[in-house]
Amino acid sequence: MDEGEKLVVAMPKGRIFEEALVLLRESGLSVPADLATDSRKLTVEVPEEGLSFLMVKPMDVPTYVEHGVADLGVVGKDVLMEEERDVYELLDLGISPCRISVAGTRDWKPVLNPKVASKYPRIADRYFREKGQQVEVIHLNGSVELAPLIGLADRIVDIVSTGRTLQENGLVELEEIAPITSRLIANRASYRLKSTAVNGMAERMSRVVHKKEVPL
Ligand SMILES: Nc1ncnc2c1ncn2[C@@H]1O[C@H](COP(=O)(O)OP(=O)(O)OP(=O)(O)O)[C@@H](O)[C@H]1O
Ligand SMILES: O=P(O)(O)OC[C@H]1O[C@H](OP(=O)(O)OP(=O)(O)O)[C@H](O)[C@@H]1O
Numbered sequence: 001m002d003e004g005e006k007l008v009v010a011m012p013k014g015r016i017f018e019e020a021l022v023l024l025r026e027s028g029l030s031v032p033a034d035l036a037t038d039s040r041k042l043t044v045e046v047p048e049e050g051l052s053f054l055m056v057k058p059m060d061v062p063t064y065v066e067h068g069v070a071d072l073g074v075v076g077k078d079v080l081m082e083e084e085r086d087v088y089e090l091l092d093l094g095i096s097p098c099r100i101s102v103a104g105t106r107d108w109k110p111v112l113n114p115k116v117a118s119k120y121p122r123i124a125d126r127y128f129r130e131k132g133q134q135v136e137v138i139h140l141n142g143s144v145e146l147a148p149l150i151g152l153a154d155r156i157v158d159i160v161s162t163g164r165t166l167q168e169n170g171l172v173e174l175e176e177i178a179p180i181t182s183r184l185i186a187n188r189a190s191y192r193l194k195s196t197a198v199n200g201m202a203e204r205m206s207r208v209v210h211k212k213e214v215p216l
Helices: 015-026 058-066 077-083 121-130 164-168 188-193 195-212
Strands: 007-012 043-046 051-056 072-076 088-092 098-105 115-118 136-139 155-160 171-180 182-186
Touching: 007 015, 007 058, 007 195, 015 072, 015 182, 015 195, 051 058, 058 072, 058 077, 058 182, 072 077, 077 098, 077 121, 077 171, 077 182, 088 188, 088 195, 115 121, 121 136, 121 155, 155 171, 164 171, 182 188, 182 195, 188 195
Parallel strands: 007 051, 007 072, 115 136, 115 155
Antiparallel strands: 043 051, 072 182, 088 182, 098 155, 098 171
16 A cells, blocks of 8 residues: 555444444455454554554544544444534445434324434434424433433434334334434545545445345
8 A cells, every 4th residue: 555545544432343343354454353342442553454443432433534533434324414524425334224213102292392302412403493393402322212201301313223222111213314324434635635545445345335235
């Protein structure tokens, strides 16, 4: 790889990480053991590939990429929708599929100015505003399904995957806002200035992603 085109990649710790690692391996990258899920290292160098990885909180991936401290990043579409950062979305990686939805109790009834609890306050606010509904959004950092059960909110906006969390808490999915998968994103300047390396990485990953897609 060109000496001037080393890439820094922001990787999300947690759920997406393992699947992203599989994609990187399948795209032919020699991924060192340091980049394993049980490692506590926050930076991993792979000099032979001209790559270094930053292990960061999923919600922070677009921040690192927008500021240019990472050239590339792997992140859920939910986070991109919430953060609205100035980055390029290069590729749908198809991994960690889920959806972001509105949910509530089975006996939920419309009220004037309902409260909506969410880890995604901007997505929730935008969704209801576009529907012309006035809501008060309450920002929580987790265990969002608790909110309607204890009277903190009338409805929630949260990730649904298997539906188990909703079911076990007596909630039902009311409306799907968007389907979610993880994306490969790029810093705008890196996309231009390191185009060979950035495109090379995107193409390698794209080949693996498209091979996995079931033919119609
Ligand atoms: N069942 C799921 N629940 C939450 N996120 C999911 C689920 N399935 C896939 N995802 C994807 O994984 C990402 C979240 O990963 P994870 O749950 O590890 O992080 P987090 O809970 O946001 O982070 P943290 O625990 O550090 O606050 C989401 O952005 C989404 O794109
Ligand atoms: O449909 P399911 O398969 O049950 O998955 C959805 C649940 O998983 C996530 O929570 P997470 O485990 O990240 O915990 P959190 O409440 O701390 O966000 C998400 O916020 C939902 O609560």
